[in-house]
Amino acid sequence: MDKIAYEEMELLRFTTAGSVDDGKSTLIGRLLYDSKSIFEDQLEAVEASSTKKGLDHVDLSLFTDGLKDEREQGITIDVAYRYFATPKRKFIIADTPGHIQYTRNMVTGASTANLALVLIDARNGMIEQTRRHAFIASLLQIPHLVICVNKMDLVDYDENVFNSIVKEFKAFSAKLNVSDIQFIPISALKGDNVVNKSEHMKWFNGGTLLHTLETTHIGSDENHIDCRFPIQTVIRPHSDQYHDFRGYAGRIAGGVFKPGDEVVLLPSGLTSKISAIHDFDKKVKEAFAPMSVTIELEDDVDAGRGDMICRVNNQARVTQDLDVMLSWMHNNPPRPRAKYILRHTTNESKAMITNVQYKVDVNSLHRIEDDKTLQMNDIARVQIRSTKPIMADAYNKNRHTGSLILVDEGTNETVAAGMII
Amino acid sequence: MSYHLNHLKELESESIFVLREVVAQFQNPAILFSGGKDSIVITHLAKKAFWPAKIPFPLVHIDTGHNFPETIAFRDELVKELGVRLIVGSVQQTINEGRVVEETGKNASRNALQTTTLLDTIEEHQFDACMGGARRDEEKARAKERFFSHRDDFGQWDPKNQRPELWNLFNGKKRPGEHFRVFPISNWTEMDIWMYILHENIAIPSLYFAHQRDVIRRSNTWLPVSDYITLRDNEIAENRKIRFRTLGDITITGGIDSDADTLEKIVEEVAASRQTERGNREDDKRSETAMEDRKKEGYF
Known part of the structure; x- marks a missing residue:
């Protein structure tokens, strides 16, 4: 070939x-x-x-x-x-x-x-x-x-x-x-x-x-407009050659980032400028979804896993209340007022399903409002309250920053998948 | 405006994301390093993922004692170059301790015994995530694997009861004593691996290139003559130009006739190949579900 x-x-x-x-x-x-x-x-x-x-x-x-x-x-x-x-x-x-x-x-x-x-x-x-x-x-x-x-x-x-x-x-x-x-x-x-x-x-x-x-044209399936960079891990080599290096490693979830861009860190709201973007040992002029890169900022800001880098004039919503279409994936229905581990981008928090608004009959698309118990394979519109802020977008704008899973604290199993509205 | 990654770059990005998730979600991860091309590619990806820091976890080699000397030399050289820690789990030691009994007979191999050594090594070093080079295109049981594959406290895999894995939200939650197997290159094919090795100019053991070697014909493959196999009555060693498509224990890794002595020629040969790479592996031929059976027990 x-x-x-x-x-x-x-x-x-x-x-x-x-x-x-x-x-x-x-x-x-x-x-x-x-x-x-x-x-x-x-x-x-x-x-x-x-x-x-x-x-x-x-x-x-x-x-x-x-x-x-x-x-x-x-x-x-x-x-x-x-x-x-x-x-x-x-x-x-x-x-x-x-x-x-x-x-x-x-x-x-x-x-x-x-x-x-x-x-x-x-x-x-x-x-x-x-x-x-x-x-x-x-x-x-x-x-x-x-x-x-x-x-x-x-x-x-x-x-x-x-x-x-x-x-x-x-x-x-x-x-x-x-x-x-x-x-x-x-x-x-x-x-x-x-x-x-x-x-x-x-x-x-x-x-x-x-x-x-x-x-089939798939070139525009990723969002290349709204800049979103969830930090996965911070790279600090502590070596003689890179003594002061502090890089934010992650996979770009949306938009195009360039050195010199004015950025904001969420949820803190601190601002800085991108000083360099590394693709391994190469510095790149721009980086876009879904590239995995390491970003250096001009200022020594306090940021880590779960935080998100956005552009100053285009930020994700910072919220503890989420309106979600939820797909329930476990044999056991949710326990009343149970806390779950919520995983969203690289962020993690505790969360509770505060309300089941309606279920969707997946065959007729009709709303079911009189039965709100979530069983395996059910799809429902729910409200979720998180114990800490989530940097969210609507799922129809960005699949990476609009999706979440719920993990049962007791069994560690993934029990639900959610799409933020 | 065109922002688009070609497929190798997209696979690389996905794998680097997985490697970084492992470091973020686990306390004590490791790469299961066999010396084969897939674990070499993972190690290369790890080098990229954490640059300019060193790879922040050790390489673990489960050593059957029946090695190609070239693999061991390559392993030691790579470890030195990267400055990472190497941990060796010895099947010979597991045998000496009486934990397993060596197979006897005509097709005896230490392949299945590795599982005990592997699980012992994981327990001894308290690894909570072991990254392996398994790919879903390799074998039918592996096609069902998750990126993050949960193992119970006996190291077992339950293929019918796996956690759903959605988007790139990986769930590495576990109880004490349990661990994960993680497969960063799940979505790569053999061809992708070779194209990537070629593109990135990654060093690989000389065994992958065509070379002269003493071999015998057994089960439709050229098995290398070594101290660890017993020739049967009708088997005669002959010297042929061969290369290996996969590398494992010397007793189970068969070679193919080949003149491919450069990476470019290997890529050409793989593209034209009409046989899967595991077709030359004795370990997969034992039964239709040999891989599934071993994986459930805790094999790679």
């Missing part, structure tokens, strides 16, 4: 969601197989397993099985990550199961994705799970949505079937906050419009799925 071409490649993270038996595993297997990302020894292993199961074709879905129980039960239990590359892009797939703990796993897979791939069985059209998947994708503000109408081979590659599903989905998605939606008729099993253009659906003028994945 050409070294230069490889270095120019972009990274696209996408998540897949589907219901039981709608062919999600087969689709991923097909993408990997047709893009020649499957190695011979992997293929041999899957061929052997297919024969053992009495199949006369290679079961592409076996490429995505991971754990022993999954192979035995033929289901996906947990989010699995897959990798493939074409000369244009490298892809990371967060493959989430459609049934067990569906919301918890979908939210997890969606949290880092640029694009969501939702599968619809052409024979069944939109079902409850389709609505749920699309809603979660919009809730997690995945910038791009690709709807694959699968199993077109089983409806005679009928254009009308495809069009009516597109129409139905559009009517539903008008209620969602997703700007970029594309539709592709495919057959994962036969390979139509996955990597290779379908011979059976000449009526479809759009690109194949792989082409769509390769060309």
Whole structure:
């Protein structure tokens, strides 16, 4: 492979969601197989397993099985990550199961994705799970949505079937906050419009799925306007050569920082100027999300992990009260007035859910106001009070500074994920 | 205006973020250093993450006693250059103490015995986060790993009951006696690793480059002749030009025929390869779920 071409490649993270038996595993297997990302020894292993199961074709879905129980039960239990590359892009797939703990796993897979791939069985059209998947994708503000109408081979590659599903989905998605939606008729099993253009659906003028994945514009998925730098750790070498060096290490969460910028430290409100930005031993002229860098300031200010560097004229909200869409991820509902550990950027505090305003029926999008108990897989609008100030942005402005998790103090488990409104 | 990172730079940034999170969230972390390319890349990333300070944690090597001498020489040189502490956990010592029993038979290896030595070393030094070079693209059980992977007080992994991991908010909370395994290069592929080594000009052991070596053919791979393997009746040593795609214990690491004696040629070879790199590893061939079974017990 050409070294230069490889270095120019972009990274696209996408998540897949589907219901039981709608062919999600087969689709991923097909993408990997047709893009020649499957190695011979992997293929041999899957061929052997297919024969053992009495199949006369290679079961592409076996490429995505991971754990022993999954192979035995033929289901996906947990989010699995897959990798493939074409000369244009490298892809990371967060493959989430459609049934067990569906919301918890979908939210997890969606949290880092640029694009969501939702599968619809052409024979069944939109079902409850389709609505749920699309809603979660919009809730997690995945910038791009690709709807694959699968199993077109089983409806005679009928254009009308495809069009009516597109129409139905559009009517539903008008209620969602997703700007970029594309539709592709495919057959994962036969390979139509996955990597290779379908011979059976000449009526479809759009690109194949792989082409769509390769060309969707992801350049503006990060926020490059509002400067946000959560400090991860302070680097003080204490060596002879760097005796007075004091660097704030972190990953830029938004905006573009440059040496000379007037900045403010939150929550203290102290101001200073950036004297240097280091990318390892190189000084850089500018740094932007999502780069990991080390920032030096002109003044010796008191700042550390959890603090945030912003521009003086564009600051994050400093608040102890948060209005949040919360996804509950634990079998046990929250205990009344329980305190949780709140993790937000590199910051940590104690927090309490002070009010559950309403729950969302993830299938109909209706608000539920008469039942406010949070169960596993519930999504609810809640108010959270933190014991110390949080430097927050709205999640729809910035996914890094608008997201949080709650950790149970007793079990140390992650029990909820929140998106700040 | 175009602010965009290419994918290697984005992966690097993500890994550096993870390394810094480990230092911020844990008291006593360490890198599990095997001398292979993946742990070398992590060590390189750690050097970048904390510059101009030194790497603020030790390297831990679990030594099966069945080493390639080149790996040990490389390890010692790197430790000297970085000025970091090296801690060696010895499988031989674990055997001498009677904690484990050496395998016997034709395919005997110390691979599985490492787990006991590893867990003993973690306990002795009270490490609360051990960073490893495992990648999700390597193996099906590893595809399910979190960046921050919780281990109970027996060092065990429960793959069906993992904490959800959202955005880049990593939860390193644990009870006393428990620890974490952390995988900063989870999202890298073999090709990414090689491109990065090439791009950053990172030193790696000579074993990765094509060289002449005495080998035998066993289980579809070229196994190096050493003091630690017993030739079977029909096996004859021959001298071939080979290189290793992965490095582990000398008894389980198979080589491939290759003329790739520069990084550029290795990258070309990897790009054209139709076999996974672990295809030459005896340790993964024991059963379909060999890796999952070992990982649950506390393996790397």
